[in-house]
Amino acid sequence: MDLESTGLDDVDREVVRELQADGRLQYETLAQRVGLSRPAVRARVQRLLDSGALRVVAIVHPAVQGVTASGHVSIDVRGEAEPVARAVAALPQAPFVTLAAGRRPVVAELRAADFPALTEVLDRVRALPGVEGVQAQVYTRVIKDPYLMPAAPADGSLDEVDRHLLDILQLDGRLPFADLAERVGLSPGATRARTLRLMDSGVARVVALVRPEVLGLGFLCGFAVRLEGAAAGAAERIASWPQVSYLSACVGSADLVGTVTAESLGAVRRTLEAVRACPGVRSVESWLHLELVKERYDLGRKVQHTATPGRH
Numbered sequence: 291m292d293l294e295s296t297g298l299d300d301v302d303r304e305v306v307r308e309l310q311a312d313g314r315l316q317y318e319t320l321a322q323r324v325g326l327s328r329p330a331v332r333a334r335v336q337r338l339l340d341s342g343a344l345r346v347v348a349i350v351h352p353a354v355q356g357v358t359a360s361g362h363v364s365i366d367v368r369g370e371a372e373p374v375a376r377a378v379a380a381l382p383q384a385p386f387v388t389l390a391a392g393r394r395p396v397v398a399e400l401r402a403a404d405f406p407a408l409t410e411v412l413d414r415v416r417a418l419p420g421v422e423g424v425q426a427q428v429y430t431r432v433i434k435d436p437y438l439m440p441a442a443p444a445d446g447s448l449d450e451v452d453r454h455l456l457d458i459l460q461l462d463g464r465l466p467f468a469d470l471a472e473r474v475g476l477s478p479g480a481t482r483a484r485t486l487r488l489m490d491s492g493v494a495r496v497v498a499l500v501r502p503e504v505l506g507l508g509f510l511c512g513f514a515v516r517l518e519g520a521a522a523g524a525a526e527r528i529a530s531w532p533q534v535s536y537l538s539a540c541v542g543s544a545d546l547v548g549t550v551t552a553e554s555l556g557a558v559r560r561t562l563e564a565v566r567a568c569p570g571v572r573s574v575e576s577w578l579h580l581e582l583v584k585e586r587y588d589l590g591r592k593v594q595h596t597a598t599p600g601r602h
Contacts, residue, residue, distance in 0.1 A: 313464060359401070
């Protein structure tokens with residue numbers, strides 16, 4: 291669906307922003323924050339969900355799922371880029387794929403169980419029809435992520451009921467506790483306690499997934515940074531800017547890889563200029579995301595399973 295055709299007004303956008311921070315926010319609380327009645331805000335949320343403009347899902351921390359290796363890949367192609375992007379998007383280990391304007395027309399993020407499995411996925415990408423070459427930066431530390439806690443949860447031990455809860459919430463993050471309880475075979479009280487424990491411990495977050503243009507932030511630009519020496523504080527300084535929606539430290543041809551999300555090309559340009567002027571930055575390469583082919587961070591346990599060597 292073309293999300294720009296869904297007719298969101300300012301109140302809808304405020305509802306979305308609140309759900310981006312807490313996808314399980316109660317309707318009564320949400321109504322108070324946006325200045326509507328509870329029935330009115332419930333109707334708005336349901337309309338957004340039905341239209342496809344909004345999805346509310348649990349994002350489980352990759353480390354909890356045994357997904358410990360990830361990286362950014364830029365792909366050279368022979369001929370048209372879109373078929374290559376669609377083929378990469380079909381891989382369960384690729385949560386994020388775009389068509390881009392820049393040196394390489396396809397950009398993706400890959401996640402796998404471990405570094406051997408990540409290498410295997412990279413080999414699969416290289417073998418796809420139309421792929422000319424792949425440049426990869428392997429993430430060593432996620433500095434800023436709109437969907438995840440900055441650090442892995444202290445206690446990632448889960449039993450089968452926990453995992454069942456998370457699998458359900460990855461499909462519908464706003465499912466009422468009573469319905470969750472019926473599906474996992476616990477009382478509503480016990481289900482609520484388990485769910486809150488999983489959220490509070492950083493195992494997962496329930497968030498609203500929405501394309502940036504729905505919020506008037508229709509310009510996404512990726513960038514790769516080379517640093518001078520240790521460049522103490524440069525990464526944290528760049529991550530502190532609100533227009534920088536994502537930033538990771540990595541090894542490869544760049545030291546940092548990030549994303550600028552902004553309301554205009556002018557705002558993108560100003561942010562990139564600020565990155566270039568940041569003390570410790572030696573060089574910056576950038577690319578504009580033209581089309582979001584795939585963004586699915588609610589990948590569940592299938593990433594862990596299919597990334598295991600020998601399963602391909």
